[in-house]
Every structure is written in C-alpha cells, then in structure tokens.
Amino acid sequence: MKPRLVALLAIASLTPALAQSPPRDQLTIGITQYPATLHPNIESMAAKSYVLGFARRPLTVYDQDWALTCMGCDTLPSLDNGMAQRETTPDGRPGIRVTWRLREDLRWGDGRPVSAEDLLFAWQAGRDFSTGFGGSEFYRSAYEAIVVDPRSITLRFDRVTFEYASAGDWQPLPAHVERARWEQEPRSYRSRSAYETEPTNPALWNGPYRVIQVQPGAGITLERNDTWAGPAPAFRRIAIRTVESTTALEAQLLAGQLDMIAGELGLPLDQATALERRVGARFRIGYKPGLIYEHLDVNHDTPLLADRRVRQALVMAIDRAQIVSRLFDGRQVLAHGNVNPLDWVYDQSIRQWPHDPARARALLEEAGWRPGPDGIRRNQAGERLTIELMTTAGNRSREAVQQVIQGMWRQAGIEARIRNEPPRVLFGETLSKRRFTGAVMFAWISAPESVPRTTLHSDEIPTAERNWSGQNYTGFRNAEMDALLEAIPIELDREKRRALWQRLQAIYAEELPAIPLWFRADAHVWPRWLDGVRPTGHLAPSSLWVTDWAVR
Known part of the structure; x- marks a missing residue:
C-alpha cells in the first residue's frame, strides 16, 4: 500500500487542480432502524435519539466524559448556585425546587424563542397518563411548575434525588404548535402531533439542523437551521438513510452511497471487524464499549x-x-x-x-x-x-x-x-x-x-x-x-x-x-476525511455534538 500512496501523492502534487476534491457540503449516514416516531417524548428508540440529536437540544445531557452538563440551559442547577433549593412539600415531606434557565439564543426553526411556556406544556402533557409520554415518574414527582420569566421555569419535586439537576427526558415542545392538538384530545395526541403529521414544520426543531424531508421507513433529510445561533455545522445537508439489512448497509457503504455508518445503529461488531480486515484502509473504524x-x-x-x-x-x-x-x-x-x-x-x-x-x-x-x-x-x-x-x-x-x-x-x-x-x-x-x-x-x-x-x-x-x-x-x-x-x-x-x-x-x-x-x-465507521465525531458510550448519541464535526 505504501508505494501506491506515494504514487498518488506524486500525481496530486503535479496536478493539483485535477486532484482537488469538490467541497463537501452533504453527509450521508446509514443506520439500521427507522424511528417509530419523531416526537421527543413518545417511544424510546435509539434511531429517534440519533436523528433528534441533529435537530433538537435537550435541557441537560451527559457528555462524552460522562459528566452532566447543560445543553439547552445556560447554567446547571445546584444547591450551591441557588438554582436548586431544599424545601418542605405541602404534605410535610422533604422536597426540592429546581430552576432551569433556557439559553437566550435558543429558537425554534420558525424564529420563535424557545420559552418556559414550551417546557410548561411538556410538563403538563407528561403528567397526563393518557398522553402516553415515557418517563412518567419524573412528571409525577414534579408536582408543580412555575414559570418564573420567559426563559426560566421552576419545578417543585416531592423528593430530593441525587440527580435533581438532570432534566432527563423532559424537553421543550413548541407549545404554539402542539398545545391545541393536545388539548383537543390527549389520548389521541400521539397520532395527531405535528411530529407525526407535519414533521418538516420548521417550528418543531431548535437544533443546528431541521427536518426537511421524510421518507417513512427509508430516510430523513436535514438541512442547516437558519435560526440556530450556536457554532455553525460543517454540512449544509445531512441525509440519514435507513437500511435494515446490515449486509445491504455494508454494500451501500462500499459502493459510495453512504459516507459513514453510525455506530449507535450500525454494523454489528463481527461484521465491522471483518470489514476492517478487508478494506480498513478506506475508512476509520472505531470501537466504543x-x-x-x-x-x-x-x-x-x-x-x-x-x-x-x-x-x-x-x-x-x-x-x-x-x-x-x-x-x-x-x-x-x-x-x-x-x-x-x-x-x-x-x-x-x-x-x-x-x-x-x-x-x-x-x-x-x-x-x-x-x-x-x-x-x-x-x-x-x-x-x-x-x-x-x-x-x-x-x-x-x-x-x-x-x-x-x-x-x-x-x-x-x-x-x-x-x-x-x-x-x-x-x-x-x-x-x-x-x-x-x-x-x-x-x-x-x-x-x-x-x-x-x-x-x-x-x-x-x-x-x-x-x-x-x-x-x-x-x-x-x-x-x-x-x-x-x-x-x-x-x-x-x-x-x-x-x-x-x-x-x-x-x-x-x-x-x-x-x-x-x-x-x-459499538463499531463506528467514518470516512477518513471526517473529524470530530466522538461517541459517548451511553444514552446520549454522538449527533448531539454535530457542530464539532469537521471536514479535513
């Protein structure tokens, strides 16, 4: 392989114009599952978490170093900074009130600021069992929500937990889009939500990307979110393709139809190691326990x-x-x-x-x-x-x-x-x-x-x-x-x-x-020209840090 590499480098030095690659403004990612829903609070699938990592920002998240950190909030609540305070509940039990303050620059794709009202709606919907949200214990234990100001909300919990600063799966929902649908009939909301009926509505997305196309069972396409105020992502468009057969997934990678395979939902370990033995020089393959x-x-x-x-x-x-x-x-x-x-x-x-x-x-x-x-x-x-x-x-x-x-x-x-x-x-x-x-x-x-x-x-x-x-x-x-x-x-x-x-x-x-x-x-397969992808090894998908990804 070394002599061939030298020859290619020599050609590149003699004919730079011909050897130069076109700008890469699209990344095509293969995964093995298609989300059953794109609603952040309904169903629990790794495929959904991976897609939403590009398009939404949770309040808090465990990072790549397994430390709890803010993502949609601006300060992690603590007893020391006063954003968490012990108190006694109305029925005399030890409780705690926790305040989260949203990032000032966080906006939905229609330009509307993400607000405390969006978190209030998510809490109200989550407390109603008929809505069908997961993580019901969080909503049950948070017995009162208080909107402090347009960016701040306080939850009062009927118990003090070691993980009080974590918002868990409680995520803002665009109340100006979703509240009326939910109030009409909470029990059927999961099928009438805009995440089901109009997933390309920009108002649903507050991350670096927004969903612009959905092919049920086949793929989801995202583009840069114009209202995103954080670091600009490297790619104009990200296409996520679902290939449920891992044999076909590998074939599409080798044929150049896919740039990478997400380890969170990609090739099984045995298949990835066999691929590495055969064509490892073409890709970067990393294994993350x-x-x-x-x-x-x-x-x-x-x-x-x-x-x-x-x-x-x-x-x-x-x-x-x-x-x-x-x-x-x-x-x-x-x-x-x-x-x-x-x-x-x-x-x-x-x-x-x-x-x-x-x-x-x-x-x-x-x-x-x-x-x-x-x-x-x-x-x-x-x-x-x-x-x-x-x-x-x-x-x-x-x-x-x-x-x-x-x-x-x-x-x-x-x-x-x-x-x-x-x-x-x-x-x-x-x-x-x-x-x-x-x-x-x-x-x-x-x-x-x-x-x-x-x-x-x-x-x-x-x-x-x-x-x-x-x-x-x-x-x-x-x-x-x-x-x-x-x-x-x-x-x-x-x-x-x-x-x-x-x-x-x-x-x-x-x-x-x-x-x-x-x-x-998990086996992660990346193109050699892609840097910055850092798997976490836990629940939070690498897509949450897509703004760190770069073309070299």
Missing part, C-alpha cells in the same frame, strides 16, 4: 416464563462466552445483570450464571417439564416447551445469535421459534404494547448511574389504560425491587446508595427479569 445492555426481554405473563426456574434454565443453556468468542472476537463483555462494569455502582460479587446444560435440564425437570419423544420437553398437560424468539429483522449479527441460541436451547429440550420484525414495528407496536409472548432480543442504552425504574418498576408496565406509557415490557413485578427503585434516587449519600444498588443487582441476578447476554461495544 458502553452502557449498552444486550439481553432477552421475556414476557412474565406467559405462564412458562413466569417460573423463575425456567428463566434460570434459559440463561444456563446458552454458552454466552462461546458466542462472544466466536461471533464477536471476544470484544463483548458478558452481562450478569443490567449494570455495566463500567458504571461505578457495579457489584462484582453478584451471582453469575455459567453455561451449565446439566443444571439447566435439572431446573426444567423441577419445573415440571419432561422430555418428549422428539426431545422437546412437555408439561403434564402435554404442552410443548416452545418459546417465540424475536429480534430486529435484517440485523445479521442478532439473527446469527438467534440461530445459535435456538440450537443451544434445543439441547436442553427447549424449542425456539424464530419470528422477527422490522425495528419500527418491533419497538413501535410489539414491545411497547406487550404483544410478544416469548423472548425479544434487543439492547437498552442508559446514562451513567441510570436508575432503571421505567424498565423494572411494576408501575411502569405498559397498559392500554395508561396509553402504553412505561417500558417494563416484561411485566416484572417484585415489591422489594419497587422499593429499591424508589429509595435509590432519594439517597444522597454515595456509599449508602452503593449498598442499595448492590441489593438491586442481587435481586436482578436471582430473579432474572430479563435474560442477560452481554454489554455491547
């Missing part, structure tokens, strides 16, 4: 999966270490629970479930499942031990893992029937409305020390009555877990909080609300 929990959500309302012994047998029947070694070059970290070893609250002493087929078979025997004539176990009623195994269609790596798990489970007498769906269907309908009966393989992405209330608390089980808000898709119910999820946020002493986290992890490891697989490392 992070708080990305690959697992199997199992439906606890399915009788066989409600039995803890069956769930324990499921995990012991899978040789996860072998899968990581053979499919992922050993780059994934085995998960023994939902807390990543990179997080400071991780407990190294939690129970681990090694690959133990004999013990898995014994547990199934205890649970009343006996081998049938074809090797698949049956209970006394003659029902087969059959589990529907789902994941995101087109993800070559997950589909390969499915095949391996299917074979390993069969050796224990468990029949897995594979049925996959496009991500927008799986996340937008099947999971969020709990329409699955067996196990679903996907990943939760979290922030540092993120209390998993929305995925584990019994109050967060999605129901039609609550318009499917909440993310406890498994239907896990455990009174002690509920108490821990309520106690951890309000424990300000770090060491006492660590002890609560240890107990949470112990319960998780024993009860197995979900089947742990591994903590994922």
Whole structure:
C-alpha cells in the first residue's frame, strides 16, 4: 500500500487542480432502524435519539466524559448556585425546587424563542397518563411548575434525588404548535402531533439542523437551521438513510452511497471487524464499549416464563462466552445483570450464571417439564416447551445469535421459534404494547448511574389504560425491587446508595427479569476525511455534538 500512496501523492502534487476534491457540503449516514416516531417524548428508540440529536437540544445531557452538563440551559442547577433549593412539600415531606434557565439564543426553526411556556406544556402533557409520554415518574414527582420569566421555569419535586439537576427526558415542545392538538384530545395526541403529521414544520426543531424531508421507513433529510445561533455545522445537508439489512448497509457503504455508518445503529461488531480486515484502509473504524445492555426481554405473563426456574434454565443453556468468542472476537463483555462494569455502582460479587446444560435440564425437570419423544420437553398437560424468539429483522449479527441460541436451547429440550420484525414495528407496536409472548432480543442504552425504574418498576408496565406509557415490557413485578427503585434516587449519600444498588443487582441476578447476554461495544465507521465525531458510550448519541464535526 505504501508505494501506491506515494504514487498518488506524486500525481496530486503535479496536478493539483485535477486532484482537488469538490467541497463537501452533504453527509450521508446509514443506520439500521427507522424511528417509530419523531416526537421527543413518545417511544424510546435509539434511531429517534440519533436523528433528534441533529435537530433538537435537550435541557441537560451527559457528555462524552460522562459528566452532566447543560445543553439547552445556560447554567446547571445546584444547591450551591441557588438554582436548586431544599424545601418542605405541602404534605410535610422533604422536597426540592429546581430552576432551569433556557439559553437566550435558543429558537425554534420558525424564529420563535424557545420559552418556559414550551417546557410548561411538556410538563403538563407528561403528567397526563393518557398522553402516553415515557418517563412518567419524573412528571409525577414534579408536582408543580412555575414559570418564573420567559426563559426560566421552576419545578417543585416531592423528593430530593441525587440527580435533581438532570432534566432527563423532559424537553421543550413548541407549545404554539402542539398545545391545541393536545388539548383537543390527549389520548389521541400521539397520532395527531405535528411530529407525526407535519414533521418538516420548521417550528418543531431548535437544533443546528431541521427536518426537511421524510421518507417513512427509508430516510430523513436535514438541512442547516437558519435560526440556530450556536457554532455553525460543517454540512449544509445531512441525509440519514435507513437500511435494515446490515449486509445491504455494508454494500451501500462500499459502493459510495453512504459516507459513514453510525455506530449507535450500525454494523454489528463481527461484521465491522471483518470489514476492517478487508478494506480498513478506506475508512476509520472505531470501537466504543458502553452502557449498552444486550439481553432477552421475556414476557412474565406467559405462564412458562413466569417460573423463575425456567428463566434460570434459559440463561444456563446458552454458552454466552462461546458466542462472544466466536461471533464477536471476544470484544463483548458478558452481562450478569443490567449494570455495566463500567458504571461505578457495579457489584462484582453478584451471582453469575455459567453455561451449565446439566443444571439447566435439572431446573426444567423441577419445573415440571419432561422430555418428549422428539426431545422437546412437555408439561403434564402435554404442552410443548416452545418459546417465540424475536429480534430486529435484517440485523445479521442478532439473527446469527438467534440461530445459535435456538440450537443451544434445543439441547436442553427447549424449542425456539424464530419470528422477527422490522425495528419500527418491533419497538413501535410489539414491545411497547406487550404483544410478544416469548423472548425479544434487543439492547437498552442508559446514562451513567441510570436508575432503571421505567424498565423494572411494576408501575411502569405498559397498559392500554395508561396509553402504553412505561417500558417494563416484561411485566416484572417484585415489591422489594419497587422499593429499591424508589429509595435509590432519594439517597444522597454515595456509599449508602452503593449498598442499595448492590441489593438491586442481587435481586436482578436471582430473579432474572430479563435474560442477560452481554454489554455491547459499538463499531463506528467514518470516512477518513471526517473529524470530530466522538461517541459517548451511553444514552446520549454522538449527533448531539454535530457542530464539532469537521471536514479535513
């Protein structure tokens, strides 16, 4: 390769006019999922977070160094600066009031300033369960909102938490566009929101870019937002293309139809390492381990999966270490629970479930499942031990893992029937409305020390009555877990909080609300002419810092 490089450089020095590349004013990015919605507060998909990172600014965010920082606000609230103050709630409990002040230069794409009224509307809509917003605990605990001035709003909370300065998923919504739609009928608002019906309306977007074109299921195009007052982004236009087949995604990259593949929703690790071995010189490929929990959500309302012994047998029947070694070059970290070893609250002493087929078979025997004539176990009623195994269609790596798990489970007498769906269907309908009966393989992405209330608390089980808000898709119910999820946020002493986290992890490891697989490392594929992309390894996507991206 070196002699060829020298030759190319020599040609460039002799004929600079011919060798000069045209200005790059467009960046085309490939991702594997299409957002089920573009509404910031409804549904939880990495694809949506990635797209909105270009077009919106949250109040607060954990940055690339895992520190909480302001993005849409101008000062992070604290007890020291007076923007957070302890107080007593009307019913006599310890509480806190927190004030966020919006950046003065933050504007919607129609030129209207982002205001405290936009945050007030988002709070009001979030407090109404029928709206179907996620993160309902935040809205429940913030019992009063006070507009201080056009840029400042105070929330009064009925508890003091260690993360009081974080606004979480509470984001401003353009009240001048959305309020009337919501007030007309909160329950149907999610389908009538402008984010659904007119996503190219400039008034919806307050980031460096705004959405100018939407091709449902295929792609979203963004252009510079003329009202953005922050650092100017390098590209006039960013085209985000959804290619659900990772094989096709790679082919489009190699054909030059894509400039980069976002690691947050890109090539599986095994596919990326193979690509690097073949054509690594053409691209920059980086691997970022992070708080990305690959697992199997199992439906606890399915009788066989409600039995803890069956769930324990499921995990012991899978040789996860072998899968990581053979499919992922050993780059994934085995998960023994939902807390990543990179997080400071991780407990190294939690129970681990090694690959133990004999013990898995014994547990199934205890649970009343006996081998049938074809090797698949049956209970006394003659029902087969059959589990529907789902994941995101087109993800070559997950589909390969499915095949391996299917074979390993069969050796224990468990029949897995594979049925996959496009991500927008799986996340937008099947999971969020709990329409699955067996196990679903996907990943939760979290922030540092993120209390998993929305995925584990019994109050967060999605129901039609609550318009499917909440993310406890498994239907896990455990009174002690509920108490821990309520106690951890309000424990300000770090060491006492660590002890609560240890107990949470112990319960998780024993009860197995979900089947742990591994903590994922993402593979980011960039063109060599692109600088400044810095993955976080947590919930906040790299697209939030698009103004740092540069062409070299």
